[in-house]
Structure formats: C-alpha cells, structure tokens
Amino acid sequence: MEHEVMLQAQGLVKDFRVPGGVVSSVAGVDLEIYRGETLALVGESGCGKSTLGRLLMRLIEPTAGKVIFDGVDLNSVSPARMRALRQRMQIIFQDPFSSLDPRMTVGQIIEEPLKIHRLCPDKKEREARVRALMKRIGIRPEYYDRYPHQFSGGQRQRVGIARALALKPELVVCDEPVSALDVSIQAQILNLLQDLQQEFHLTYLFISHDLSVVRYISDRVCVMFLGRICEIGDAEEVYSHPRHPYTKFLMDSVPLPDPDKRKEDKDLLTGEVPSPIAPPSGCRFHTRCPYAQDICAQEPPPAFRDLGGGHGCACHFPLD
Amino acid sequence: MEENINREETAAPEQPLLRLDDLHTSFFTKQGVVRAVDGVSIDIPAGKTVGLVGESGCGKSMTAMSIMGLVSRPGKITGGSILFHGEDLLQLSPRARRQMCGDKISIIFQEPMTSLNPVMTVGTQVREAILTHRRDISKAQAREQVLDLFRQVGIPDPERRYASYPHQLSGGLRQRVMIAMAMACSPDLLIADEPTTALDVTIEAQILHLMRKLQRDHGTSILMITHNLGVVAEICDYVYVMYAGKVVEFAEVHELFRRPSHPYTQGLIRSLPSLEAPQGRLYNIKGMVPDLLHLPEGCRFAPRCERACPRCHGEVPPLYDIGGGHLVRCFLYDSGEAAPEEPADGAGREGGNT
Numbered sequence: 001m002e003h004e005v006m007l008q009a010q011g012l013v014k015d016f017r018v019p020g021g022v023v024s025s026v027a028g029v030d031l032e033i034y035r036g037e038t039l040a041l042v043g044e045s046g047c048g049k050s051t052l053g054r055l056l057m058r059l060i061e062p063t064a065g066k067v068i069f070d071g072v073d074l075n076s077v078s079p080a081r082m083r084a085l086r087q088r089m090q091i092i093f094q095d096p097f098s099s100l101d102p103r104m105t106v107g108q109i110i111e112e113p114l115k116i117h118r119l120c121p122d123k124k125e126r127e128a129r130v131r132a133l134m135k136r137i138g139i140r141p142e143y144y145d146r147y148p149h150q151f152s153g154g155q156r157q158r159v160g161i162a163r164a165l166a167l168k169p170e171l172v173v174c175d176e177p178v179s180a181l182d183v184s185i186q187a188q189i190l191n192l193l194q195d196l197q198q199e200f201h202l203t204y205l206f207i208s209h210d211l212s213v214v215r216y217i218s219d220r221v222c223v224m225f226l227g228r229i230c231e232i233g234d235a236e237e238v239y240s241h242p243r244h245p246y247t248k249f250l251m252d253s254v255p256l257p258d259p260d261k262r263k264e265d266k267d268l269l270t271g272e273v274p275s276p277i278a279p280p281s282g283c284r285f286h287t288r289c290p291y292a293q294d295i296c297a298q299e300p301p302p303a304f305r306d307l308g309g310g311h312g313c314a315c316h317f318p319l320d
Numbered sequence: 321m322e323e324n325i326n327r328e329e330t331a332a333p334e335q336p337l338l339r340l341d342d343l344h345t346s347f348f349t350k351q352g353v354v355r356a357v358d359g360v361s362i363d364i365p366a367g368k369t370v371g372l373v374g375e376s377g378c379g380k381s382m383t384a385m386s387i388m389g390l391v392s393r394p395g396k397i398t399g400g401s402i403l404f405h406g407e408d409l410l411q412l413s414p415r416a417r418r419q420m421c422g423d424k425i426s427i428i429f430q431e432p433m434t435s436l437n438p439v440m441t442v443g444t445q446v447r448e449a450i451l452t453h454r455r456d457i458s459k460a461q462a463r464e465q466v467l468d469l470f471r472q473v474g475i476p477d478p479e480r481r482y483a484s485y486p487h488q489l490s491g492g493l494r495q496r497v498m499i500a501m502a503m504a505c506s507p508d509l510l511i512a513d514e515p516t517t518a519l520d521v522t523i524e525a526q527i528l529h530l531m532r533k534l535q536r537d538h539g540t541s542i543l544m545i546t547h548n549l550g551v552v553a554e555i556c557d558y559v560y561v562m563y564a565g566k567v568v569e570f571a572e573v574h575e576l577f578r579r580p581s582h583p584y585t586q587g588l589i590r591s592l593p594s595l596e597a598p599q600g601r602l603y604n605i606k607g608m609v610p611d612l613l614h615l616p617e618g619c620r621f622a623p624r625c626e627r628a629c630p631r632c633h634g635e636v637p638p639l640y641d642i643g644g645g646h647l648v649r650c651f652l653y654d655s656g657e658a659a660p661e662e663p664a665d666g667a668g669r670e671g672g673n674t
Binding site: 044045152153154155182183184185186187188190191194209210211212213215216217236239249250251253254255256257258259260261262263264270272273 | 552
C-alpha cells in the first residue's frame with residue numbers, strides 16, 4: 001500500500017530544565033504520519049507522548065530536530081506561513097472543563113477560529129456555519145448562546161471537537177480526548193471521531209494511555225517509554241504480536257473485563273518508572289525488563305529494527 | 321422502599337460483615353432535593369471483595385461516604401441502616417462512630433495527594449494514625465509498626481521513605497502509603513474509592529495485586545468502588561451495578577460477566593473497546609446519565625433503554641431474582657418462577673430482613 005507522508009519528525013528532542021537537572025521529555029524521536037490514518041501514541045504518564053504531540057504541531061519549540069508538514073519545515077517557516085499552516089492542523093484536548101473559555105458561549109468558542117483566520121468574514125454566514133457544525137457534531141444549534149458550564153463533560157468534548165473542525169483541518173491531534181469521560185459517553189465520542197474522519201478525510205494523531213481505546217481507534221500504534229519510541233507498527237500486528245518487552249508488559253497489565261482471565265499474581269511488571277532526570281543507561285527500560293542482559297545496560301538498542309511490514313522495535317532482544 | 325431482596329439467596333450464608341439496608345442519602349440544595357443514594361441495600365460478606373460499579377453521579381462514592389459518616393451538609397442520611405457486625409452505625413454516638421471508622425473501617429481515595437498532609441512526612445502521618453487508635457504503644461513502637469507496614473505494602477527502602485513528604489513520592493508510592501495507613505489498625509473493612517484510577521496501568525496492576533495479597537493475609541473485606549469493569553473482573557467476588565442512585569443489578573462476578581442482564585449493564589459491557597480482539601463499531605448507550613434533580617418517572621434508565629416499554633416510564637421496577645441470587649431491577653424479568661412477588665404498597669423495609 002502506498003503511503004503519503006503527511007508529517008514527519010526527524011531526531012526530535014525536547015529538554016526541559018527542572019530543579020536538579022534536565023529532563024529530556026522527548027529524547028530523539030523519528031516518526032511519520034500518513035495521510036488519512038489514525039496513528040496512536042501510547043505510553044504511561046511522563047513518557048513524553050503529549051510533549052511529542054505538541055512538538056509535532058509546533059505548539060512548543062524543539063531543542064533539536066525538525067518537523068516537516070507536507071514538505072514544509074515547520075521550525076523555519078515565517079510566522080505568516082505558520083499561521084496559514086495552522087488552519088490545517090488542530091488539536092482536541094483531554095479536559096473538556098479547562099479547555100473551553102467559561103466566559104464565552106459555545107457558539108463563540110466554535111466561531112473563534114473562523115474569526116482569527118478570517119475565513120468567513122460575513123457574520124451571518126459564519127454563524128450559520130457554526131450552527132451547521134454544531135448540528136453535525138451532536139449539539140443542538142439552539143444551544144449556541146449557552147455557556148460551557150451548562151453542558152455535561154461529553155457535550156463539552158463535542159464542543160472541543162467542533163472548534164477543532166471549524167477550520168476544516170487535515171490533521172487533528174487528539175490528546176487523551178476520552179480519558180475524562182464515562183464509559184457510555186466514551187463510546188459515543190469514539191464513534192463520532194471515526195465518522196468525522198471518514199466524512200472530512202481527517203488524519204488523526206491519537207494520544208492515549210488507554211490500550212483498549214487505542215486498539216479500537218488506531219491504524220498504527222507507536223509505544224513510547226521515557227521519551228523514546230520502543231515499538232511502532234500496524235495496530236493489529238502490534239497487539240496480536242508485541243515484540244518489545246515493554247509493549248507486552250503494558251498489555252498484560254490491563255485488567256480485562258472477564259473474571260476468567262484474571263491475572264492473579266503472574267507476570268507483574270515490578271518497580272516504578274525510572275526518574276527522567278537520570279534515565280537508565282543503555283536501554284531505558286532495562287531496569288524493569290525481565291529479559292535484560294548486560295548489553296542492555298551498556299548500549300542503547302539499535303534505533304529501529306525493522307521486523308517487516310513497517311513493524312519496528314527498538315530492543316536488543318525483540319520477543320519472538 | 322421497593323427493595324425486594326430475598327437475602328437468604330443473595331448473600332453469603334452467615335451474617336455479612338456489613339449490611340446496608342435501604343440506605344437513603346440526600347442533598348438538600350436550593351434547586352431541590354438530590355437523592356444521591358436512593359434505597360441502596362448491599363451486603364459485604366467477611367473476607368470478600370465487593371464491587372460497586374457505575375458511572376459518575378450514580379451514587380457509588382456517596383454510598384461509601386455514608387458508611388464512613390463523611391456526608392456533610394447539605395447532605396444527610398435520611399433513612400435506612402448501616403449494620404456493621406450487626407450493630408447499626410447510624411445509632412452510634414458521633415464519637416463511637418469515629419472510633420469505629422478508622423479502627424475497624426478504613427477508606428482510601430482516588431487521589432492520594434489530596435488525602436495526605438503535604439507538610440508532614442508520610443511516616444509521621446501513618447504513625448499518627450496508629451497512635452490515634454492505639455493508646456498502649458510508644459512512639460518508637462509505632463514507628464516500627466509503620467516501617468513494617470511500609471514493607472508489607474511494598475514500599476522500597478522504607479526507612480528513607482518514612483522521612484519523605486508526599487510530593488516526593490510517585491503516585492503509585494503515595495497510594496501504597498495510603499494503603500499502609502488504611503491497614504494500620506488491621507481494619508475488618510477497607511473501602512477503596514477508585515484507588516487505581518489516577519495510576520498508570522502497570523502500577524494499577526501492582527496495587528490490585530497488593531490489595532489481593534493484603535486480603536489474603538489479613539482476611540479484610542474490601543468494598544471496591546470503581547467505574548472500571550476491568551478492575552471489577554480482576555478483583556471482585558460480588559458486584560453491584562448502580563445507576564442514578566439505585567442498585568440495578570447484583571451478581572457473583574463470573575455470573576455478572578457471563579450473563580449481564582440489566583440493559584444498562586449489558587450496554588456498559590458492550591460499549592467497552594476490547595484489548596484482545598479487533599472490533600467493529602462500538603455499541604453506545606444513547607443519551608446521558610439523568611440529572612439527579614430531575615429524575616425520570618419510573619425506571620431511571622428507561623429514557624436511554626432500547627427495550628423500555630410503557631410500564632417502565634411509569635413504575636419503578638423492583639429487584640427480581642433471576643436465579644441463584646442474581647438480582648436485576650428490570651421489568652423484563654417480571655415473569656418466570658425466579659422472579660419474586662412484587663412488594664405490596666408500603667412494604668417498607670421488610671425486604672431487608674432475613
């Protein structure tokens with residue numbers, strides 16, 4: 001299958017200065033996002049997935065490396081050009097409570113990007129467009145003048161989605177979009193995101209810590225640990241046949257809604273995530289990895305071992 | 321009020337450690353009365369883990385707060401009883417109640433950071449908890465106990481951690497400290513309110529493992545409050561599903577997942593994305609949880625239910641026993657021999673008696 005690369009990250013690094021040292025939140029990431037796919041970034045808190053998402057949209061500047069969007073190096077374009085590019089990439093945030101301005105009506109919130117980008121100068125037409133979008137997204141257009149606090153979490157997340165889609169973007173970064181929602185609402189939003197992807201030919205970068213949600217929504221999965229990618233590949237391939245020990249343990253840790261498949265006490269990943277200020281030498285996972293050998297503590301694993309079919313794994317000893 | 325449980329069939333044979341009988345907890349707000357817990361009856365057998373599962377606002381946390389006596393104004397327990405070792409906690413003096421909670425009943429919350437004192441070392445906090453309930457031991461002895469507890473809950477390097485402040489610990493370690501504190505007085509009942517929700521999945525697995533181990537070693541009963549059906553399946557023996565202030569289904573855990581019977585439970589399970597297999601479009605329950613101030617007439621799930629009939633919109637269904645103590649609050653089960661008779665008007669609390 002031919003893949004058109006929409007966005008590419010090359011050697012991305014993002015350091016944050018913190019008391020006591022420097023944290024490389026993203027420590028050298030190469031990544032491609034193909035047009036029309038859903039690529040999921042998955043990992044535990046502090047693995048750098050959100051930081052990577054923000055770097056890819058140039059919401060923050062990288063310490064090193066670059067991001068190429070549709071052939072354009074985002075870190076060297078003029079501000080005017082960047083603004084134009086921003087129309088094509090939007091973001092949906094996790095918390096539908098703090099990501100909407102409480103003093104704006106939902107109509108104004110969805111309308112704001114259109115105003116900023118002067119896409120629809122006629123006020124009447126703009127409002128009509130917002131109402132149509134609200135209807136599509138599942139919020140009654142009559143609620144145009146209501147405020148965010150008058151809505152439930154699920155509805156607020158719909159407002160956030162409508163705002164992101166107002167500019168008809170090509171790439172949408174979804175940063176934990178359903179983590180704050182109840183199960184029954186989560187399913188509604190996931191289905192909505194899928195429908196919208198079809199309808200508007202969207203490309204999603206889907207950031208999540210929930211492995212079940214990721215399996216459901218994504219075409220490809222990228223597993224991160226402490227600022228680095230440890231495994232990437234087609235979702236079905238990665239889930240049915242994880243090759244990096246960390247991916248496997250992550251999946252084995254998820255409690256399944258089936259009491260016949262209790263983990264009881266087997267295969268527990270011991271220990272805590274190491275400190276990002278002083279990450280372990282060599283492979284960053286070696287302190288928790290049951291398969292680690294001497295070389296794992298000494299040398300970082302080869303950047304990517306291609307295991308075929310675009311399935312890559314950064315490990316000295318990939319699982320069979 | 322309309323509880324209709326045949327206790328002999330539903331609960332473990334002997335008297336349960338804790339029995340909530342037709343508990344009502346309401347909030348009296350300017351906008352009206354919110355019936356957060358509306359006639360909930362729950363049994364927790366000794367040494368077992370009982371799950372209380374539901375979505376936000378279903379009343380599961382308020383049930384826990386009611387047991388602990390932590391309901392504050394404008395909330396009030398307006399009816400029912402909380403029998404612990406056969407004694408009604410609601411009839412105890414506030415002082416005796418406080419002594420009981422903490423000594424025999426402990427609670428851990430979702431976010432340990434907000435339950436721990438930020439300006440006191442974690443060791444001192446746990447020691448205080450011990451000294452509050454044990455007057456007969458010295459500070460030095462209490463310290464030894466804390467270190468021993470820290471070892472039991474798997475805190476590495478306990479002596480160093482004793483002197484740490486909460487912010488210096490990771491979320492997983494903080495939750496271990498909370499569990500150590502909760503276990504300090506060897507409680508008979510541990511209430512865990514979303515104990516792993518704020519944790520990463522590998523840490524969650526460790527904490528669930530720890531809770532299982534503590535239960536095995538000490539015979540503690542656990543009331544596990546969660547929205548996560550995976551956690552329920554992993555650790556619980558019995559499950560109560562709550563919706564809008566009422567229990568809508570009760571069963572032994574294997575039975576519940578094998579034969580979910582309330583349309584709400586069925587919907588919840590079907591709307592879960594699967595980790596194990598690729599999946600077509602997700603099922604979703606239409607609409608959303610009702611506003612507790614404006615509850616629908618009749619069955620509270622009826623407006624969202626695909627199988628609702630006219631009767632559901634007018635009458636509140638009782639709990640029907642569909643066999644082996646599996647209870648379902650739904651008129652779909654209003655036939656067949658397993659279903660008990662409907663309660664007469666004003667049947668009141670009779671359903672709670674054995």
